[in-house]
Each structure stands twice: as structure tokens, then as C-alpha cells.
Amino acid sequence: MNMFMSLIKRWRMGILAAWITPLAGGTAELGLVDLDGRWQGTGSERASPMESAQQITCQSTIQADVTRMINDTTCTGDAGLRRVSTLMVALDGNDITGTLDQSTWTGGTSASPRVLKGSVSGRRTEDGAAFQVRFPGLMPNATVTFKVLNPSSFSVQAAALGIQMMQATYNKVGKH
Numbered sequence: 001m002n003m004f005m006s007l008i009k010r011w012r013m014g015i016l017a018a019w020i021t022p023l024a025g026g027t028a029e030l031g032l033v034d035l036d037g038r039w040q041g042t043g044s045e046r047a048s049p050m051e052s053a054q055q056i057t058c059q060s061t062i063q064a065d066v067t068r069m070i071n072d073t074t075c076t077g078d079a080g081l082r083r084v085s086t087l088m089v090a091l092d093g094n095d096i097t098g099t100l101d102q103s104t105w106t107g108g109t110s111a112s113p114r115v116l117k118g119s120v121s122g123r124r125t126e127d128g129a130a131f132q133v134r135f136p137g138l139m140p141n142a143t144v145t146f147k148v149l150n151p152s153s154f155s156v157q158a159a160a161l162g163i164q165m166m167q168a169t170y171n172k173v174g175k176h
Contacts, residue, residue, distance in 0.1 A: 032064040032091060034151065035071075041156075043168030047081050047106045047114075049140075049161050054079040058168055067091045075168075080107050087120070089131075094124040100133050118142075128154070 041058040058075040071087040082105040089098030098120040103113040116139060122131020128147040135141065140160040147155050152172040158165045 031066070032069045033066060034064075035062045035069060035154075036064040037062060038173040039154075039170040040173055041075075041168040041170035043156075043166065045075060045077060045081060045083070045166040045168070046163075047104055049163045049165070051106075052079075053164075054081055056081065056083075056166075056168065058170070060170060081105070089120055091124065096120065096122045096124060096129055096131050133158075 039058075039060040039062065041056075041060065043056055043058075044053040045056045046053045054077040056075045056077045058073055060071060060073040062072075063070045068090050069088070071085075071089075073083075073085050073087070075081070075083045083102060085100060085102040087098065087100050089096050100116070100118045100120055102116045102118075104116075105111050105113045116135050118133040118135040118139075118141075120131050120133050122129055122144075128145070130146075131144050133142040133144060142158050142160045142165065145157045149155060149169070153169065155167070155169045157167045
């Protein structure tokens, strides 16, 4: 009987540890450090809610430690879209705060870019993060969902005014 009770106690502890570990940031999939490196992505994006989505190819470099991340991304679209962005976030427990600076060109790089500077706030989720990007003035806020697919792949979706503005899947370049 003692052996049976010991097995049940270990099973309960294992279940409890499995439940607490993601919240404490103990899984490799959720650690910011695991995102450190170079990433390539493909997907679709629209420059405004009124425009059609176009296919994009993105290059991203992430510098991360346990509590901070800087993500520099450049995306180009097959219909002339070019977006350069820097996302800087800090993690405090499960709370995410930071900034997003973004420049977008449409119609080639000779056009003047649309420059946006927003604040970021949100929460880490079981398999990624969900956050809002708030822009000043009349620019609509964006809702962003970041999801870890596996240790070498993640997806990002952004929506504004209920319209999907961007979705892309990234794969790690080099070491996995």
C-alpha cells in the first residue's frame, strides 16, 4: 500500500510540476533565450485594412536573455511592400511590456515611409504570447498573437479592426 501511495504522490507532483512549469517560464518553448538567433519567415501582410494581402518574405534577428528581447525584422512583399520593425519587450513574470517601431513603404523604397511608434503590453500564454500594440492618434491598435510551434519554429498573427493584417511562420536559421 505504501508503494502505491508513493506512486500516486509522485504522479500528483508530476502533474503539479507540469502545470506550474509553463507559468514559471521553465519550458524551453517559452524561454526568451531560446528565441535568440536568426529567423526566416513567410506569410502574408497588408499595408492597410483597405488593401489586399500580399505574400511576404521576412528576415528576423532576435537578441534575447531571460527577461528582455529585441527583435529586428525586415519583410518584403511581392507587390512592393517593405516593412522594417524593431520590437523591444521585457518580461516580468507573465507580463509583457515594451515598444514597437515600424517603418512601412509601399510602391517601392523611393516613396516616403509610414512610420509608427507604439507601446506593447500583454501576457505570456501557455505556448507563446498575446499582446496589444497601441499607436498614438487615430491609428487603430493591433492585437498580436505569437505562438511557438516547436523549438525551431513560431508563428505571428496581427489584426486591427478585426481584420488580419499579417500572418507569418518563422523557422530558425542555423543551429536548432
